[in-house]
Amino acid sequence: MGAKLLDGKKTAEDIREELKDKVRELTLNDCRPHLALINVGDDPASQVYLRAKGAACEKLGIESTLHKFPANVDRARLEDAIIALNEDKKVHGVLLQLPIPSHLPEDQMILAMDAKKDVDGFHPLSAGLLASGTPGFVACTPLGVVTLLHRHGVPINGKHAVIVGRSRIVGRPLANLLSMKRRDLNATVTLCHSGTSNLPGITRQADILVAAIGCAGAITGAMVKPGAAVVDVGMNRVPDPSKKSGYRLTGDVVFDEAAEVASWITPVPGGVGPMTVAMLMSNTVKAAAMQAGLKVEDAYNA
Amino acid sequence: MGAKLLDGKKTAEDIREELKDKVRELTLNDCRPHLALINVGDDPASQVYLRAKGAACEKLGIESTLHKFPANVDRARLEDAIIALNEDKKVHGVLLQLPIPSHLPEDQMILAMDAKKDVDGFHPLSAGLLASGTPGFVACTPLGVVTLLHRHGVPINGKHAVIVGRSRIVGRPLANLLSMKRRDLNATVTLCHSGTSNLPGITRQADILVAAIGCAGAITGAMVKPGAAVVDVGMNRVPDPSKKSGYRLTGDVVFDEAAEVASWITPVPGGVGPMTVAMLMSNTVKAAAMQAGLKVEDAYNA
Numbered sequence: 001m002g003a004k005l006l007d008g009k010k011t012a013e014d015i016r017e018e019l020k021d022k023v024r025e026l027t028l029n030d031c032r033p034h035l036a037l038i039n040v041g042d043d044p045a046s047q048v049y050l051r052a053k054g055a056a057c058e059k060l061g062i063e064s065t066l067h068k069f070p071a072n073v074d075r076a077r078l079e080d081a082i083i084a085l086n087e088d089k090k091v092h093g094v095l096l097q098l099p100i101p102s103h104l105p106e107d108q109m110i111l112a113m114d115a116k117k118d119v120d121g122f123h124p125l126s127a128g129l130l131a132s133g134t135p136g137f138v139a140c141t142p143l144g145v146v147t148l149l150h151r152h153g154v155p156i157n158g159k160h161a162v163i164v165g166r167s168r169i170v171g172r173p174l175a176n177l178l179s180m181k182r183r184d185l186n187a188t189v190t191l192c193h194s195g196t197s198n199l200p201g202i203t204r205q206a207d208i209l210v211a212a213i214g215c216a217g218a219i220t221g222a223m224v225k226p227g228a229a230v231v232d233v234g235m236n237r238v239p240d241p242s243k244k245s246g247y248r249l250t251g252d253v254v255f256d257e258a259a260e261v262a263s264w265i266t267p268v269p270g271g272v273g274p275m276t277v278a279m280l281m282s283n284t285v286k287a288a289a290m291q292a293g294l295k296v297e298d299a300y301n302a
Numbered sequence: 303m304g305a306k307l308l309d310g311k312k313t314a315e316d317i318r319e320e321l322k323d324k325v326r327e328l329t330l331n332d333c334r335p336h337l338a339l340i341n342v343g344d345d346p347a348s349q350v351y352l353r354a355k356g357a358a359c360e361k362l363g364i365e366s367t368l369h370k371f372p373a374n375v376d377r378a379r380l381e382d383a384i385i386a387l388n389e390d391k392k393v394h395g396v397l398l399q400l401p402i403p404s405h406l407p408e409d410q411m412i413l414a415m416d417a418k419k420d421v422d423g424f425h426p427l428s429a430g431l432l433a434s435g436t437p438g439f440v441a442c443t444p445l446g447v448v449t450l451l452h453r454h455g456v457p458i459n460g461k462h463a464v465i466v467g468r469s470r471i472v473g474r475p476l477a478n479l480l481s482m483k484r485r486d487l488n489a490t491v492t493l494c495h496s497g498t499s500n501l502p503g504i505t506r507q508a509d510i511l512v513a514a515i516g517c518a519g520a521i522t523g524a525m526v527k528p529g530a531a532v533v534d535v536g537m538n539r540v541p542d543p544s545k546k547s548g549y550r551l552t553g554d555v556v557f558d559e560a561a562e563v564a565s566w567i568t569p570v571p572g573g574v575g576p577m578t579v580a581m582l583m584s585n586t587v588k589a590a591a592m593q594a595g596l597k598v599e600d601a602y603n604a
Contacts, residue, residue: 107436128430131478132470134409158499166481168434175477176433179468179493186497188504191481195488197460202490 003258003265004152006231008144011151012274015282016060022285023061026292033288034063035093035119035280036085040078040100041071050097056277062284065091071101078104079112086114092288093119095280116291119283122169131176137283142174144275145210145231150184154208154229154264161187162203164196164219164252165212170233174210199223209262211252221257229264233272305560305567306454308533310446313453314576317584318362324587325363328594335590336365337395337421337582338387342380342402343373352399358579364586367393373403380406381414388416394590395421397582418593421585424471433478439585444476446577447512447533452486456510456531456566463489464505466498466521466554467514472535476512501525511564513554523559531566535574 023033035057037050050066057064067085069078078100085094094117100106115125121139129136149156161178165171171191178187192202203209203223211219212233224230234252251268259265266272289296325335337359339352352368359366369387371380380402387396396419402408417427423441431438451458463480467473473493480489494504505511505525513521514535526532536554553570561567568574591598 107434124430124434124436125427126430127433128426128428131429131433131474132409132426134426158497160499160504166483172433172478175493176474179495181468181495181497186495188492188494188498190490190492191477192490193481193483193488195460195483196490197462202462 001256001259003230003260003262006148006152006154006229006264006266006271008148008266008271008274011148012278014151015147015278016056019060019278019281019285022289026285026288026294027061029292029294031288031292031294032061032063033093033284034065034091035095035284036065036067036088036091038067038069038078038081038085038094038096040069040073040097040104043099046097046099052277053095053280056281057284060281062281073104075104075108078109082109082112086112086117089291091117092291093117093284095120096122098122117287119280119287121173121283127168127173127176130173133180135177135180137287138177138279139169139173140276140279140283141170141212141233141272142177143279143283144272145174145233146177146185147279148231148266148272148275149208149229152264156208157183157186159187159207160190160205161208161210162190162192162206163210163212164192164199164203165210165214165233166191166193167212170212171210174212178208213252215252216250217252217254219253219258221254221261224258224261226261227263228261230258230262230266231272232266232268235268235273303558303561305532305562305564308450308454308456308531308566308568308573310450310568310573310576313450314580316453317449317580318358321362321580321583321587324591328587328590328596329363331594331596333590333594333596334363334365335395335586336367336393337397337586338367338369338390338393340369340371340380340383340387340396340398342371342375342399342406345401348399348401354579355397355582358583359586362583364583375406377406377410380411384411384414388414388419391593393419394593395419395586397422398424400424419589421582421589423475423585429470429475429478432475435482437479437482439589440479440581441471441475442578442581442585443472443514443535443574444479445581445585446574447476447535448479448487449581450533450568450574450577451510451531454566458510459485459488461489461509462492462507463510463512464492464494464508465512465514466494466501466505467512467516467535468493468495469514472514473512476514480510515554517554518552519554519556521555521560523556523563526560526563528563529565530563532560532564532568533574534568534570537570537575 121137179189200223210231216236232251232253237247240248423439481491512533518538534553534555539549542550
């Protein structure tokens with residue numbers, strides 16, 4: 001293996017240590033960061049994610065509250081709860097854990113949130129501010145990808161970044177972020193997806209290749225340009241009888257092949273995953289500081 | 303010249319004819335479309351644009367009102383005027399002619415507008431809804447580019463579109479629009495800009511090449527892939543003593559060279575320019591229909 005690891009676990013730990021100091025400072029200023037987590041129904045994966053987010057808050061001294069609603073909650077009740085959290089001055093960040101049951105209009109529920117508390121960065125206003133070059137809250141996974149690249153000294157300015165996958169929470173905001181006119185970004189960006197013809201011909205041009213497809217093994221070593229930085233956002237369960245759980249987690253990239261060709265590569269797990277939670281914490285601290293009227297040191301804030 | 307012309311003048315005329323019927327129908331339903339144009343100061347170019355927009359409204363039977371403010375208007379007064387137009391049920395579209403004097407915060411003034419009346423598509427919420435795959439109002443120039451391609455039968459799905467220029471009113475929304483997951487869009491999109499290395503190497507891959515740079519002659523014939531569709535958004539004044547005005551208008555593309563190589567090409571003037579005004583009219587009619595609670599036939603509305 002020739003590639004250096006883009007170690008998300010270690011980087012996320014560093015960021016958490018830095019955030020602890022900020023949380024302490026805010027708490028001394030009577031503005032302890034507070035993240036409200038909204039959970040509708042009993043989706044088992046959601047329970048795991050929510051526990052992880054709550055635990056991450058606790059470790060940093062961030063207050064978190066869980067607002068649980070039954071799967072059959074009606075729209076008005078959920079909307080009222082979101083509005084109440086918008087108005088609650090003690091709450092700085094509001095996160096609606098997705099997916100929500102299909103009788104609820106997901107888009108409308110997200111629109112009901114105050115974009116000033118949108119620490120997930122999923123509100124269309126957050127997406128639009130990013131696309132307009134004046135980001136508010138950037139979605140946690142794209143923010144985590146860029147932070148991981150920066151902290152490992154991967155050059156971005158003037159490079160060609162190819163993103164495979166156009167989801168509104170990863171691929172699209174990442175395309176808008178990487179192409180921002182800033183000295184530490186400023187990449188030429190190609191957004192590929194299920195409709196792309198000759199994908200390998202495009203990925204082989206990538207100085208930075210980001211896979212966010214959700215399909216194990218979609219990116220082989222032959223699709224990677226020598227010397228590239230490969231970021232694997234995929235997190236797929238592959239059956240594995242040798243594991244107790246019966247499966248193992250794997251990304252979208254064939255790691256062993258890509259690691260021979262690339263100069264940098266993220267492991268899965270331990271790459272982008274931990275960064276996403278760290279960025280949620282970072283956005284929550286930023287939200288608290290902004291709402292307290294404090295100056296926010298934030299690289300991605302215009 | 304081998305390329306077919308992407309005739310924006312003719313296409314815009316066709317669209318205006320179609321819109322006339324819709325305006326008549328809305329007017330009969332007691333909902334005559336009404337566009338409010340806001341003008342701050344005396345920028346001469348702005349006066350020309352505003353007159354053109356007012357005249358376009360008049361031809362279609364759309365009501366337009368001009369709201370003029372002196373260059374030294376204070377922020378609060380302008381903001382109050384915007385809010386009053388937001389609340390005025392007789393007004394369906396609100397357009398703030400840019401640029402505005404530098405003592406006024408442009409971003410904040412646009413944010414003050416109700417996104418439901420944002421017929422220019424410049425509000426960050428409009429940009430974000432587009433980036434999220436559920437467009438509200440799409441900015442007029444990108445919408446005009448795509449409409450021009452569609453009406454000339456240029457294939458987009460599965461093609462590689464290269465956009466040169468990342469402005470928030472052209473390049474960026476066009477990138478988000480062309481890459482939407484829809485049968486008549488679904489392009490792979492590369493966004494290039496001033497930071498791009500080896501621009502010709504990328505533009506020569508483009509099945510659809512969009513120049514939105516603002517620099518005469520930036521795209522030469524050698525940068526165009528044979529058989530491509532070339533869309534020139536540029537509108538540059540080049541000194542020309544043979545003209546009465548002392549200048550002529552030219553795009554970003556060296557037309558004669560590119561027309562030899564491409565299969566389709568826009569003239570300048572007469573290409574994208576007329577489409578932009580036609581799309582403003584289309585967005586205004588759509589705004590009126592939506593505010594009247596009528597079903598809107600709009601290809602770009604999710």
